[in-house]
Every structure is written in C-alpha cells, then in structure tokens.
Amino acid sequence: MYIAITAQKLGQSYSNSAADYVAYLEKENEGLEQENQEHFFNQTEDRITPDKVISEIDANTAKLKKTEPKFYSIVVSPSQRELKKIADNPEALKTYTRELMKDYAKSFYREKPVTVDQIKYFAKIEHERTYRGFEKEVLENAPYRKRIAKLENDIRKVARGELKGTIKKLEQEIAALKEAAPHQINGQMIVAGMKKEGNQSHIHIIVSRKDVTNTFSLSPGSNYKASEVEMHGKKVQRGFHRDQFFEKAEQTFDRVFGYDRNFVETYTAKKTLVKNPAMFRMLLGNLPTNEKALALKLLSKSGMRIPSIPTNKVQLALKVFHRLRRGMQRAIESGSIGI
Template identity: 65%
Template sequence: MYITITAQKIGRGFETYHSSVRDYVAYLEKENQDLEPEEQETFFDQKEDKIPPETVISEIDGNTAKLKKHEPKFYSIVVSPSQRELKQISNNPKALRKYTREIIKDYAASFYRDRTVTVDDIKYYAKIEYERSFRGFEKQVQENVPYRKQIAKLRNDLAKVERGALQGNSKVIQQEIQRLTQEAPHKIKGQMIVEGMKKEGTQSHIHIIVSRKDVTNTYSLSPGSKFKASETTLQGKKVKQGFHRDQFYQSAEKSFDRMFAYDRNFMEKYGTKKLYRQDPKKFVALLLGLPNNEKQLALKLLRKGGVTIPNIPTNKVQLAYKTLMKLKQGVEQAIRSGGIEI
C-alpha cells in the first residue's frame, strides 16, 4: 500500500492557489475518453456511486469560505494498493470503493480538534483509475537515461549524415542504435521504458479529492498541518489543531487487512519504511530475525522493486547492514515509487 497526501497544485504566481478544482477533475477524467457512458468510471463519495464531474467541481469550489489565497482549497489523496493487495480483492472496483469509504473514516479520526471529527464532517469525491505511468525518478527510467542520451545523439548524427552535413556510415550508426536499444536494462515488449510509459500488470489506484473545509463550510480540516497534536490561542481561546499522518497511514493499512483478511508482510508495512529511514540497523536486525518464509518474501519484494540484493549473511547483522546500506539509493527509489509495495 502506498498512500500520498498533497495540497492542490500551486498557481502560476507561486504564491496563491488555483481557485478551481476543474483542471484536476478534467485530469481524472482522462481514462473515460472514448468510452461509452456505461463503461466510464464515475466519481463517488460516502453514499453515492455515480457523481457527475460537474457536481464535484461545484461542490469543492463552493466549499472554500474564508480561505486565504495562500491556503490550499483542497487536498489530493492517492491510494495505490500493491499488486499483491489487488490480487487479494480480485481487483474488484466494488471492494476498492468499500475500502475508500472505510479509510475516509480513518482520515477523519486522525484530526486533533476540540470536537470529534467523523466521516460525516468530510467533503470528498473519489475516483478509481486503472492505469499508471512511469515517473522520471523511478529506477527503470533513471537507469535507461544514459542509453537514451547516446541513442538521441546517434539519431541526430544519422540525420546529419543522411542530408550530407556530416561524414559517416548510416548503416554503422543504425547498428549502434539497435545495439544500445537491446542493451538498455529496462524494456516493456521490446520498448525502452521512459517517463510517461504505461506500467504493465494490474495498476488500479484511487484518487480522492478532499475539501479543506468541512461539509458545513465552517471548519478548516487541513491534513497538511505540521503538528500531530498541538494547541494554539485564537481570539483569546485555546484551540486544538493537528493531523496525525502516521496514524492515518497505519489505520488505512489495518483497515485493508481487517476487511479483506490480508496477511501483510514485513516489507509491506508503513512502519517498515519509516524504520528503514530512521534506524537502518534495527531494520536489518528485524529483517534477518523474521521466520525464514516471511524473510524470503520480504527479500523477494525488495527485488521486485528493482533492488539487486546479493547474498546477505543472516548470522552477521553488522555485515548485512553494510551490504544493504550500499543499496540505500536503490531501496529509497523503490520505496518512493511504491515499487516494494509499502
């Protein structure tokens, strides 16, 4: 499971936010292009399954009372189950909608306020997408970059040779291009992986648009708070504020496991990702201390994320730690891309 929370994209002035959610809604409608109405994936909320995009725009845009120009009007939550998790629910969209409605309860419970925040306070609209594309920072894209640069130069040289602006052998240049293409480490169906290329396999994920204001357009509910729990003085009164992201991520994980009887591996846990970054030695010690079948699956998930792991001496934690630290950059990229399914 890989979950991100981000504020709406900042405007051109880099100091204020776009006034409307329209562009983001249009982006989320991209997979519906060229589909018949009955085949299209619709927006949904806690109670309704089929909400028109125009309604999403008007409801989110109309729920921004007293928000300043430098404050986001909405947040985007992206929930990306791993392929193992999607297999557990047979990639069923009804299960994904049910799960979304459950984690919005977890989201509401993660706010620290003077009053209890419940799912009924949250104005949101969600949509399932079935495709994902490679991003520029991902390992497969990055490791192909040197080959792409060389190929681009050779193609430029080939064009110059063909128009007589450069001396050379066109056939030799074409052969070199073909060699580099074949040697590139990451390909899909013979095509070199580049940024924007669609990923293979089951890629279902959920986009959730959450209003900054509650359903009454009265209270601000910002998951972007720097604090988990704090108090501030507002007009002479102490006011509770904060959002506990760790609690939300862990609760969302537990909700999936409970709802779908999922046996989560060590490498799939949010706490593992956090532990790796904060205390790598403890991470290694726990990894090596797992029962053999669970440890083998954990290492398999790391490899699946594109991290090449040599034989790790299971009886020597210090040596194993040094080995994994040499792979730190690769592990970080795999975590960031969701490749190790955390």
C-alpha cells in the same frame, strides 16, 4: 501501498477550481460506453457527475486565502501483491475508500473528534498507471536513453555536415541499444510516462480543505502536523496525524481484504529504515525464515540490488540500505510513502 497527499497547484499558485483535475480524472472514460465508465462517488452516493464534483468543491472555499489550498488530492495505489489479493473488484475498492476516509477523518487533531460525515470528498477509481521517473525500470533504462539521445543528436550533426560519420551506422547503434535495454513492453523501451501492463487499479480522492458546512478548515498538509497553539488565551488543538493515517490506511486494507502484510510492507518498517537502519536490519534478521525470504523478495522488486545472502543470516550491504533509505526519506517528506 503507495499513498500521496498533495495540495493541488498550478505553477506557484493554488488551483482556484477543481475543473482541471476532474477533467484529468475523466481521461480514462473517453471513448467508453456509459456502462463501462468509472464514476465519481463519495461516502453515501455513487455515479456522481463531474459537474457536481466541480461545483461542490469550488463552492466550499469560504474565507480561504489565495495562498491557501482549496482542496487536496489523495492518491492510493495498492502494490501488485495487494492488487492480486483484491483481484479485479472495483466495488471492493469503493468499500475500502469509504473505510479509509473514516480513518482520514479520525486523524485530525481536534478537541472534538472529526467524523467522515464532516468531510466533503469525491473519489474515483482508475485502472491505468504510468511509470514514474524514480522507478526501477526507468532508472535502469536511463543509461540507454542517454546514449540514444547522444546518437540522435549526432545524426542531426552529420546531416548538417558538422560531424563526420554515416547516418545508417548511427541508426544501427540506436536500434541495438533499444533492443538491449533491460526493461521493455512489447518491444518498446520503458520510459517515464509509459503505461504499465496488468492490473493497475488505484484510487484518486478529491477532498475539500473546508468541512461540509464550509465553516471549519481541515488541512492534512505537512505544515499542519498535530500540535497545540494558544489562541485568545486558550490552547487549541490543530493539525493532522499523518503517521496515524498512513498506519490506519494499511490496517484497514488488511481488515477489508484479509491481507497478510509482510514486515517490509508496513509503514512502521519504512519509517524505521529511514530513522534507524541498524534497527531495521535487526528486525529484518529476526523474522521467521519464510517471512524473511518474502521480505527480501519484496525489497528486490522495489528496486534494490540485493546480494545473494542466506535468509537465516541477513546482512544487507550498507550501500543498498542507503539507496532505499534516501528514497523513503523523500517519500515521507513529500507526504507519501510506498514500496
């Protein structure tokens, strides 16, 4: 499970309107018949129009400064193993989203509990995902792309008479590198931005910074962690329990879909890896044999190069741990986490 919470920005300033983001989320509907399109939905409604999403989010910004986010994006991307459990079932994903937003509401730190009825949000399911720059396939293809870029530059220099050589030979070297790249789709080398194959369903949620009454601010931002401050001589609870939300998100997924989550798929395990690698190794080593074998398989798929080690005596190389730990640290600090 990969979950990211981000404030929507345009360069250095926050977006004044949700229009651009809504347009981006409508891209998969282009060219599709109405019955095949995915529509926006919220806690109680289906088939909400893009215009309604824009108008309601844009109008719900009372007293917010230009330097404050008007709305947040929550992206929920199940792993391939989780998607296999879901199968191709958009309605089940809608059910999960509605349960997830109850967890989101409960994660706000307030004297009076926040309920999902107070949250103004709109969600949409998408079925396509693209490769990101930090993913295993892109990283392992990077040396080939770098060499190809160098050869393409050499071809331009040869054409201008700045470099000796034959264009045909350089083109043959490029073709050989493209063929040798370890990760390809239909003969094309995988690069950042390329569409992934198979089931890639995920959820985009647009959530207003203000509650449905346009009165209270509800920010999940990383600068608003659960805390108490004194205002007008009275202690006031504010902030958002991010850890609680991430943990509840996966627990709710497991409950809704009957999913058997492995140790390394848990948010707790990922945070333990970042904060206490020795503890992570110990917990991993103490897993039952079958769970340990699956854990190693899942870690390997996440991009780790794991040496061949008997699963009853797990001693992963420190270099491997440091690599994954750095990635997890960046994810946690950016307000997202996933394996």
